[in-house]
């Protein structure tokens with residue numbers, strides 16, 4: 833599965849990197865930086881949790 837990030841939609845709540853710091857980091861303005869684009873089975877639950885908690889729907893998980 834692949835994490836897809838929409839930089840235009842991200843406003844920097846920080847929920848993604850708070851919930852899954854192994855998958856996401858923050859840039860200087862607190863916006864999301866995707867650390868792991870291709871997510872393996874062991875990382876999928878955490879990736880889904882981050883996706884489901886992004887209020888802006890700025891990240892999604894593609895098959």
Ligand code: SF4
Pocket residue numbers: 841842843844845846847848849862863864885886887888889890891
């Ligand atoms: S939770 Fe969503 S809006 Fe907030 S920093 Fe992460 S991707 Fe951006």
